Amino acid sequence: MKKITIAIDGYSSTGKSTVAKQLADHLGYVYVDSGAMYRAVTLYAMQHGIISESNFDTEKLIESLSSIQLKFIKEANWNKAHIFLNGKDVENEIRNLEVSKYVSPIATIHEVRVKLVAQQQLMGLEKGVVMDGRDIGTVVFPNAELKIFMNASANERAQRRYKELIARGETVDFKDVLKNIQDRDRIDTTRDDSPLRKATDAIEIDNSEMNLEDQFHTVLQLAKDRIAGRV
Ligand code: DC
Secondary structure, eight states, X not given: OXXXXXXXXXXXXXXXXXXXXXXXXXXXXXXXXXXXXXHHHHHHHHHXXXXXXXXXXXXXXXXXXXXXXXXXXXXXXXXXXXXXETTEEOTTGXXXXXXXXXXXXXXXXXXXXXXXXXXXXXXXXXXXXXXXXXXIIIIIOTTOSEEEEEEOOHHHHHHHHHHHHHHTTOOOOHHHHHHHHHHHHHHHHHOSSSOOOOOTTOEEEEOTTOOHHHHHHHHHHHHHHHHTTOO
């Protein structure tokens, strides 16, 4: 069967990764969480004193880029691939609120984007990939056969994210989570390099009022139509 490329973009915590993963599993495609790559670079910067409350050394990060190796590895008993930063599994660590706070500024740096976009394009060379992020349909795979743009209200997204963090055992305030979402929306949409925007040929899905099953079936039908060349 013909393999296609599926790009899923949208605001933070719109459930992009959930639907992208479901779709990839169902179609037997590779799922790539591009946000995990920006988060892993951010973790590296935090661990090396490049970014902190009082410091943001863009030049040092650019110089360090050649020392940052990212790899996705999936073991049979994991339900998704984990991201490895210089050989260490950091899948869990990159999801905390501290990394979320710094990741959007890091993702504005042109040199960081050039490195990660090149790696993402390599992963999609053979098609059969579902990738989620902010610039997948606009920059990484402008020729993707299916582009989805996901949206939901900031309040709804913050509620979902808050529940996720609490379930992971983190102590967080709802207002901090909401502020983080609003800050990231602002930085992601207003940065100079590859700002988050809906590609002109993307299909927008607002899932504020949708359950996971309805959302999955909507997206799956779109994918089946594109694979069959119906639309
Ligand atoms: O999808 P996420 O929330 O894990 O992404 C974390 C941050 O990384 C997000 O605030 C913006 C950035 N990002 C990006 O700029 N481009 C991508 N393709 C994916 C993520």
